Amino acid sequence: MECAAKGLAAEPCAGGVADRRCGSCGAVAYCSRAHQIIHWRVHKEECERFAEQMRRVNLLSQFPFTFLEPPALNHEFPSARCFFLQMFKLHQKGLWKSECICGSDVASAKDLSIAAEWNLQSSLCPCTEPENPVPAVLASWEDYYQWRSLPLHSPVAVLLHWPLTLYHCLQLYRLQTSKYDGQDTLCIHYLGPEKELLQLATFGELRALFPGVQIHIELVGPEVPKSRDGEVVNISRYARCSDESCCCKSSIGSEDSSCTAVRLKLWKGFYHERCSDIMKDSNPHLIVAPNAGVAAYPSWMPTIEIIRQTGIPAIFTDFCEEAAYLASCCISSITGQPLKIPIQVNPFRQPVAADNSALYLPCYSNCFIFGM
Ligand SMILES: [Zn+2]
Protein backbone atom coordinates (compact mmCIF):
# COMPACT_ATOMS: atom_id res chain seq x y z
CA MET A 1 0.00 0.00 0.00
CA GLU A 2 1.28 3.48 -0.85
CA CYS A 3 1.42 6.33 1.62
CA ALA A 4 -1.82 8.33 1.25
CA ALA A 5 0.12 11.60 1.57
CA LYS A 6 2.47 10.76 -1.30
CA GLY A 7 2.89 13.82 -3.51
CA LEU A 8 0.95 16.05 -1.12
CA ALA A 9 3.75 16.72 1.34
CA ALA A 10 6.94 18.72 0.76
CA GLU A 11 8.99 16.00 2.44
CA PRO A 12 9.30 12.79 0.39
CA CYS A 13 7.92 9.58 1.88
CA ALA A 14 10.01 7.61 4.32
CA GLY A 15 11.40 4.42 2.82
CA GLY A 16 9.85 0.99 3.30
CA VAL A 17 6.19 0.05 3.29
CA ALA A 18 3.54 2.48 4.43
CA ASP A 19 2.10 0.38 7.24
CA ARG A 20 0.87 3.07 9.63
CA ARG A 21 -2.92 2.95 9.29
CA CYS A 22 -5.39 5.65 10.31
CA GLY A 23 -6.61 4.62 13.77
CA SER A 24 -10.18 5.81 13.15
CA CYS A 25 -11.05 4.22 9.80
CA GLY A 26 -8.18 1.83 9.09
CA ALA A 27 -8.70 2.44 5.37
CA VAL A 28 -5.62 4.55 4.60
CA ALA A 29 -1.94 4.01 5.33
CA TYR A 30 1.02 6.31 5.87
CA CYS A 31 4.80 6.08 5.78
CA SER A 32 5.23 8.22 8.89
CA ARG A 33 3.42 10.13 11.62
CA ALA A 34 4.47 13.41 9.95
CA HIS A 35 2.72 12.46 6.72
CA GLN A 36 -0.35 11.30 8.59
CA ILE A 37 -0.62 14.74 10.24
CA ILE A 38 -0.14 16.57 6.94
CA HIS A 39 -2.82 14.42 5.26
CA TRP A 40 -5.43 15.02 7.95
CA ARG A 41 -6.71 18.22 6.31
CA VAL A 42 -7.73 16.05 3.31
CA HIS A 43 -8.66 12.92 5.21
CA LYS A 44 -10.83 14.48 7.93
CA GLU A 45 -13.66 14.95 5.40
CA GLU A 46 -13.65 11.28 4.37
CA CYS A 47 -12.46 9.44 7.52
CA GLU A 48 -15.91 8.85 9.03
CA ARG A 49 -17.31 7.71 5.68
CA PHE A 50 -14.40 5.27 5.23
CA ALA A 51 -14.96 3.92 8.74
CA GLU A 52 -18.61 3.20 7.82
CA GLN A 53 -17.51 1.48 4.60
CA MET A 54 -14.90 -0.61 6.42
CA ARG A 55 -17.71 -2.04 8.59
CA ARG A 56 -18.93 -3.92 5.51
CA VAL A 57 -15.70 -5.92 5.04
CA ASN A 58 -17.20 -9.16 6.37
CA LEU A 59 -20.52 -8.80 4.58
CA LEU A 60 -18.78 -8.23 1.25
CA SER A 61 -16.41 -11.15 1.63
CA GLN A 62 -19.28 -13.59 2.22
CA PHE A 63 -19.72 -16.04 -0.64
CA PRO A 64 -21.14 -19.57 -0.68
CA PHE A 65 -18.05 -20.94 -2.39
CA THR A 66 -15.78 -23.55 -0.90
CA PHE A 67 -12.65 -22.45 -2.75
CA LEU A 68 -10.36 -20.49 -0.49
CA GLU A 69 -8.94 -17.02 -0.82
CA PRO A 70 -5.24 -17.22 -1.66
CA PRO A 71 -2.64 -16.36 0.97
CA ALA A 72 -1.51 -12.76 0.60
CA LEU A 73 2.09 -13.68 -0.05
CA ASN A 74 3.47 -16.44 -2.20
CA HIS A 75 6.86 -15.73 -3.64
CA GLU A 76 6.55 -18.10 -6.59
CA PHE A 77 3.84 -15.93 -8.16
CA PRO A 78 3.71 -12.19 -8.91
CA SER A 79 0.39 -11.74 -7.09
CA ALA A 80 -2.11 -13.52 -4.85
CA ARG A 81 -4.45 -13.75 -7.81
CA CYS A 82 -1.88 -15.62 -9.91
CA PHE A 83 -1.54 -18.13 -7.08
CA PHE A 84 -5.32 -18.47 -6.78
CA LEU A 85 -5.60 -19.28 -10.50
CA GLN A 86 -2.74 -21.73 -10.27
CA MET A 87 -4.57 -23.68 -7.54
CA PHE A 88 -7.06 -24.59 -10.30
CA LYS A 89 -4.31 -24.94 -12.95
CA LEU A 90 -5.89 -21.98 -14.73
CA HIS A 91 -3.05 -19.47 -14.53
CA GLN A 92 -2.59 -17.91 -17.99
CA LYS A 93 -5.03 -20.39 -19.55
CA GLY A 94 -7.95 -19.76 -21.93
CA LEU A 95 -10.53 -17.29 -20.65
CA TRP A 96 -8.54 -16.77 -17.45
CA LYS A 97 -5.53 -15.11 -19.12
CA SER A 98 -6.56 -11.54 -18.33
CA GLU A 99 -7.53 -12.28 -14.70
CA CYS A 100 -4.08 -11.46 -13.32
CA ILE A 101 -1.29 -8.98 -13.89
CA CYS A 102 0.56 -11.41 -16.19
CA GLY A 103 -2.25 -11.15 -18.77
CA SER A 104 -1.92 -9.64 -22.23
CA ASP A 105 -3.67 -6.33 -22.82
CA VAL A 106 -6.65 -5.88 -25.07
CA ALA A 107 -4.77 -3.97 -27.77
CA SER A 108 -2.32 -6.81 -28.41
CA ALA A 109 -4.97 -9.52 -28.50
CA LYS A 110 -5.49 -11.04 -31.94
CA ASP A 111 -8.50 -13.02 -30.86
CA LEU A 112 -11.23 -11.47 -28.75
CA SER A 113 -11.72 -14.76 -26.99
CA ILE A 114 -14.94 -16.15 -28.33
CA ALA A 115 -12.82 -19.22 -29.13
CA ALA A 116 -11.29 -19.28 -25.65
CA GLU A 117 -12.34 -22.06 -23.31
CA TRP A 118 -13.01 -22.71 -19.63
CA ASN A 119 -10.09 -25.16 -19.27
CA LEU A 120 -12.22 -27.00 -16.69
CA GLN A 121 -13.92 -30.39 -16.83
CA SER A 122 -17.57 -30.33 -17.86
CA SER A 123 -18.93 -30.89 -14.34
CA LEU A 124 -17.26 -27.63 -13.23
CA CYS A 125 -18.44 -25.24 -15.95
CA PRO A 126 -21.68 -24.34 -17.78
CA CYS A 127 -20.70 -25.52 -21.30
CA THR A 128 -24.10 -26.83 -22.45
CA GLU A 129 -27.78 -25.83 -22.33
CA PRO A 130 -29.24 -25.78 -18.81
CA GLU A 131 -31.11 -28.93 -17.75
CA ASN A 132 -33.86 -26.90 -16.09
CA PRO A 133 -35.63 -23.71 -17.19
CA VAL A 134 -34.24 -20.54 -15.61
CA PRO A 135 -36.11 -19.69 -12.36
CA ALA A 136 -38.15 -16.47 -12.27
CA VAL A 137 -35.46 -14.82 -10.17
CA LEU A 138 -31.85 -15.70 -9.45
CA ALA A 139 -30.90 -13.62 -6.43
CA SER A 140 -27.49 -14.99 -5.48
CA TRP A 141 -24.55 -17.07 -6.64
CA GLU A 142 -26.08 -19.96 -4.69
CA ASP A 143 -29.25 -19.76 -6.79
CA TYR A 144 -27.22 -19.63 -9.96
CA TYR A 145 -24.94 -22.56 -9.09
CA GLN A 146 -27.89 -24.66 -8.02
CA TRP A 147 -29.80 -23.98 -11.24
CA ARG A 148 -26.72 -24.78 -13.38
CA SER A 149 -25.86 -27.86 -11.26
CA LEU A 150 -22.39 -26.51 -10.48
CA PRO A 151 -20.52 -27.57 -7.33
CA LEU A 152 -19.57 -24.75 -4.95
CA HIS A 153 -15.87 -25.41 -5.51
CA SER A 154 -16.14 -24.43 -9.19
CA PRO A 155 -14.38 -21.08 -9.80
CA VAL A 156 -16.51 -20.04 -12.81
CA ALA A 157 -18.17 -17.19 -10.86
CA VAL A 158 -14.79 -15.44 -11.10
CA LEU A 159 -15.58 -14.89 -14.81
CA LEU A 160 -19.39 -15.16 -14.86
CA HIS A 161 -19.81 -11.99 -12.79
CA TRP A 162 -19.89 -10.20 -16.20
CA PRO A 163 -23.09 -11.79 -17.61
CA LEU A 164 -24.67 -12.28 -14.16
CA THR A 165 -24.16 -8.60 -13.28
CA LEU A 166 -25.84 -7.69 -16.56
CA TYR A 167 -28.70 -10.06 -15.69
CA HIS A 168 -29.02 -8.44 -12.25
CA CYS A 169 -29.09 -4.90 -13.75
CA LEU A 170 -31.97 -5.92 -16.04
CA GLN A 171 -33.82 -7.37 -13.04
CA LEU A 172 -33.34 -4.17 -11.03
CA TYR A 173 -35.13 -2.12 -13.67
CA ARG A 174 -37.64 -4.96 -14.35
CA LEU A 175 -37.04 -4.42 -18.05
CA GLN A 176 -39.21 -6.21 -20.57
CA THR A 177 -38.02 -7.39 -23.97
CA SER A 178 -39.50 -5.82 -27.11
CA LYS A 179 -40.70 -7.54 -30.25
CA TYR A 180 -38.42 -6.73 -33.14
CA ASP A 181 -39.03 -8.53 -36.46
CA GLY A 182 -41.23 -10.92 -34.48
CA GLN A 183 -38.38 -11.79 -32.09
CA ASP A 184 -38.10 -10.97 -28.40
CA THR A 185 -35.14 -8.62 -28.29
CA LEU A 186 -33.06 -6.95 -25.61
CA CYS A 187 -30.70 -4.11 -26.57
CA ILE A 188 -27.96 -2.97 -24.23
CA HIS A 189 -25.36 -0.25 -24.60
CA TYR A 190 -22.32 -1.42 -22.65
CA LEU A 191 -19.93 1.41 -21.80
CA GLY A 192 -16.20 1.25 -21.11
CA PRO A 193 -15.41 -2.47 -21.56
CA GLU A 194 -11.84 -3.38 -20.65
CA LYS A 195 -10.70 -6.89 -19.81
CA GLU A 196 -14.12 -8.38 -20.52
CA LEU A 197 -13.16 -7.82 -24.18
CA LEU A 198 -10.82 -10.77 -23.65
CA GLN A 199 -13.61 -12.79 -21.99
CA LEU A 200 -16.47 -12.22 -24.42
CA ALA A 201 -17.26 -15.94 -24.58
CA THR A 202 -18.62 -15.70 -21.03
CA PHE A 203 -21.48 -13.56 -22.40
CA GLY A 204 -22.71 -16.75 -24.10
CA GLU A 205 -24.26 -17.54 -20.71
CA LEU A 206 -26.88 -14.84 -21.44
CA ARG A 207 -28.45 -17.43 -23.80
CA ALA A 208 -29.27 -19.58 -20.78
CA LEU A 209 -30.40 -16.61 -18.66
CA PHE A 210 -32.70 -15.18 -21.37
CA PRO A 211 -33.90 -18.19 -23.39
CA GLY A 212 -35.44 -17.37 -26.75
CA VAL A 213 -34.38 -13.72 -26.55
CA GLN A 214 -32.14 -12.05 -29.12
CA ILE A 215 -29.62 -10.02 -27.16
CA HIS A 216 -27.81 -7.13 -28.83
CA ILE A 217 -24.96 -5.54 -26.94
CA GLU A 218 -23.13 -2.51 -28.28
CA LEU A 219 -19.74 -2.39 -26.54
CA VAL A 220 -18.34 1.14 -26.70
CA GLY A 221 -15.22 2.51 -25.07
CA PRO A 222 -11.71 3.85 -25.54
CA GLU A 223 -10.18 0.40 -24.82
CA VAL A 224 -11.79 -1.17 -27.89
CA PRO A 225 -8.85 -1.60 -30.30
CA LYS A 226 -9.03 0.67 -33.37
CA SER A 227 -8.70 -2.35 -35.66
CA ARG A 228 -11.87 -3.87 -34.12
CA ASP A 229 -14.09 -0.82 -34.50
CA GLY A 230 -17.36 -1.87 -36.14
CA GLU A 231 -16.71 -5.60 -35.74
CA VAL A 232 -19.70 -7.83 -34.98
CA VAL A 233 -19.17 -10.86 -32.76
CA ASN A 234 -21.92 -13.50 -32.77
CA ILE A 235 -21.99 -15.88 -29.85
CA SER A 236 -23.99 -18.96 -30.74
CA ARG A 237 -22.74 -21.40 -28.10
CA TYR A 238 -21.41 -21.67 -24.56
CA ALA A 239 -17.70 -21.47 -23.75
CA ARG A 240 -16.35 -25.02 -24.00
CA CYS A 241 -15.05 -27.34 -21.29
CA SER A 242 -11.90 -29.46 -21.49
CA ASP A 243 -13.55 -32.91 -21.85
CA GLU A 244 -12.89 -34.29 -25.33
CA SER A 245 -16.07 -36.39 -25.21
CA CYS A 246 -18.43 -33.64 -24.01
CA CYS A 247 -21.29 -32.70 -26.33
CA CYS A 248 -20.15 -29.04 -26.23
CA LYS A 249 -17.32 -30.13 -28.57
CA SER A 250 -19.59 -31.21 -31.40
CA SER A 251 -19.83 -28.36 -33.87
CA ILE A 252 -22.83 -29.76 -35.78
CA GLY A 253 -25.57 -27.17 -35.68
CA SER A 254 -24.02 -25.19 -32.85
CA GLU A 255 -22.39 -22.56 -35.09
CA ASP A 256 -25.58 -22.01 -37.06
CA SER A 257 -25.90 -18.24 -37.30
CA SER A 258 -29.70 -18.37 -37.59
CA CYS A 259 -29.92 -19.44 -33.94
CA THR A 260 -27.51 -16.75 -32.75
CA ALA A 261 -28.82 -15.40 -29.51
CA VAL A 262 -26.13 -12.92 -28.48
CA ARG A 263 -24.79 -10.36 -30.93
CA LEU A 264 -22.03 -8.03 -29.79
CA LYS A 265 -20.83 -5.03 -31.76
CA LEU A 266 -17.64 -3.14 -30.96
CA TRP A 267 -17.27 0.64 -31.11
CA LYS A 268 -14.06 2.48 -30.35
CA GLY A 269 -14.32 5.82 -28.55
CA PHE A 270 -16.32 7.56 -25.87
CA TYR A 271 -20.07 7.05 -25.75
CA HIS A 272 -20.79 10.76 -26.13
CA GLU A 273 -18.76 10.75 -29.37
CA ARG A 274 -20.23 7.58 -30.88
CA CYS A 275 -23.74 7.72 -29.41
CA SER A 276 -25.58 9.13 -32.44
CA ASP A 277 -24.13 6.40 -34.71
CA ILE A 278 -24.90 3.66 -32.21
CA MET A 279 -28.47 4.91 -31.75
CA LYS A 280 -29.01 4.51 -35.53
CA ASP A 281 -28.38 0.77 -35.03
CA SER A 282 -30.30 0.31 -31.84
CA ASN A 283 -32.39 2.11 -29.28
CA PRO A 284 -31.35 0.46 -26.03
CA HIS A 285 -33.49 -0.82 -23.18
CA LEU A 286 -30.61 -0.21 -20.81
CA ILE A 287 -27.21 1.46 -20.64
CA VAL A 288 -24.66 -0.23 -18.38
CA ALA A 289 -21.21 0.99 -17.36
CA PRO A 290 -19.41 -1.71 -15.35
CA ASN A 291 -16.55 -0.69 -13.03
CA ALA A 292 -16.98 2.80 -14.44
CA GLY A 293 -14.90 5.03 -12.17
CA VAL A 294 -17.15 8.01 -12.92
CA ALA A 295 -15.41 10.38 -10.49
CA ALA A 296 -11.92 9.37 -11.61
CA TYR A 297 -12.36 10.06 -15.35
CA PRO A 298 -13.66 13.50 -16.44
CA SER A 299 -14.66 11.94 -19.80
CA TRP A 300 -17.72 10.50 -18.02
CA MET A 301 -19.24 13.96 -17.54
CA PRO A 302 -20.33 14.52 -21.20
CA THR A 303 -21.43 10.86 -21.34
CA ILE A 304 -23.68 11.31 -18.31
CA GLU A 305 -25.12 14.47 -19.83
CA ILE A 306 -26.02 12.47 -23.00
CA ILE A 307 -27.60 9.71 -20.90
CA ARG A 308 -29.63 12.34 -19.03
CA GLN A 309 -30.92 13.76 -22.34
CA THR A 310 -31.95 10.35 -23.70
CA GLY A 311 -33.77 9.39 -20.50
CA ILE A 312 -32.76 5.74 -21.00
CA PRO A 313 -32.24 3.82 -17.72
CA ALA A 314 -28.54 3.55 -16.91
CA ILE A 315 -26.71 1.42 -14.37
CA PHE A 316 -23.15 1.86 -13.17
CA THR A 317 -21.01 -0.42 -11.06
CA ASP A 318 -17.78 0.18 -9.20
CA PHE A 319 -15.11 -1.65 -7.24
CA CYS A 320 -15.60 0.00 -3.86
CA GLU A 321 -18.28 1.94 -2.03
CA GLU A 322 -16.25 5.17 -1.99
CA ALA A 323 -15.97 5.15 -5.81
CA ALA A 324 -19.75 4.58 -5.99
CA TYR A 325 -20.36 7.41 -3.51
CA LEU A 326 -18.16 9.88 -5.44
CA ALA A 327 -19.81 8.80 -8.71
CA SER A 328 -23.29 9.39 -7.25
CA CYS A 329 -22.24 12.95 -6.34
CA CYS A 330 -21.04 13.57 -9.91
CA ILE A 331 -24.22 12.12 -11.43
CA SER A 332 -26.55 14.07 -9.13
CA SER A 333 -24.68 17.31 -9.88
CA ILE A 334 -25.49 16.79 -13.58
CA THR A 335 -29.05 15.46 -13.31
CA GLY A 336 -30.07 17.57 -10.31
CA GLN A 337 -31.84 14.44 -8.98
CA PRO A 338 -31.07 11.67 -6.54
CA LEU A 339 -30.15 8.27 -7.99
CA LYS A 340 -33.11 6.23 -9.27
CA ILE A 341 -31.39 3.10 -7.96
CA PRO A 342 -29.47 3.90 -4.77
CA ILE A 343 -26.02 2.44 -4.15
CA GLN A 344 -26.32 -1.24 -3.24
CA VAL A 345 -24.23 -4.39 -3.02
CA ASN A 346 -24.23 -6.55 -6.15
CA PRO A 347 -24.94 -10.18 -5.17
CA PHE A 348 -23.09 -11.17 -8.37
CA ARG A 349 -19.87 -9.25 -7.66
CA GLN A 350 -16.65 -11.09 -8.49
CA PRO A 351 -15.94 -13.47 -5.59
CA VAL A 352 -12.21 -12.75 -5.43
CA ALA A 353 -11.03 -9.41 -4.04
CA ALA A 354 -9.49 -6.97 -6.53
CA ASP A 355 -5.80 -6.38 -5.93
CA ASN A 356 -5.59 -2.94 -7.55
CA SER A 357 -6.90 -0.83 -4.69
CA ALA A 358 -4.98 2.13 -3.30
CA LEU A 359 -6.89 1.85 -0.02
CA TYR A 360 -7.79 -0.90 2.46
CA LEU A 361 -11.48 -0.48 1.59
CA PRO A 362 -13.12 -3.75 0.47
CA CYS A 363 -12.81 -3.88 -3.29
CA TYR A 364 -14.31 -6.35 -5.81
CA SER A 365 -15.02 -6.14 -9.52
CA ASN A 366 -18.69 -5.10 -10.07
CA CYS A 367 -19.12 -4.78 -6.30
CA PHE A 368 -21.54 -1.85 -5.93
CA ILE A 369 -24.45 -1.02 -8.25
CA PHE A 370 -26.37 2.23 -8.69
CA GLY A 371 -28.59 3.68 -11.38
CA MET A 372 -29.68 7.01 -12.84
ZN1 LIG B 1 4.43 9.40 3.09
Ligand SMILES: [Zn+2]
Ligand atom coordinates in the same frame (compact mmCIF):
# COMPACT_ATOMS: atom_id res chain seq x y z
ZN1 LIG C 1 -9.29 7.64 8.78
Ligand SMILES: [Zn+2]
Ligand atom coordinates in the same frame (compact mmCIF):
# COMPACT_ATOMS: atom_id res chain seq x y z
ZN1 LIG D 1 -0.36 -14.11 -13.13
Ligand SMILES: [Zn+2]
Ligand atom coordinates in the same frame (compact mmCIF):
# COMPACT_ATOMS: atom_id res chain seq x y z
ZN1 LIG E 1 -18.43 -29.41 -22.31
Ligand SMILES: [Zn+2]
Ligand atom coordinates in the same frame (compact mmCIF):
# COMPACT_ATOMS: atom_id res chain seq x y z
ZN1 LIG F 1 -30.45 -4.19 -31.21
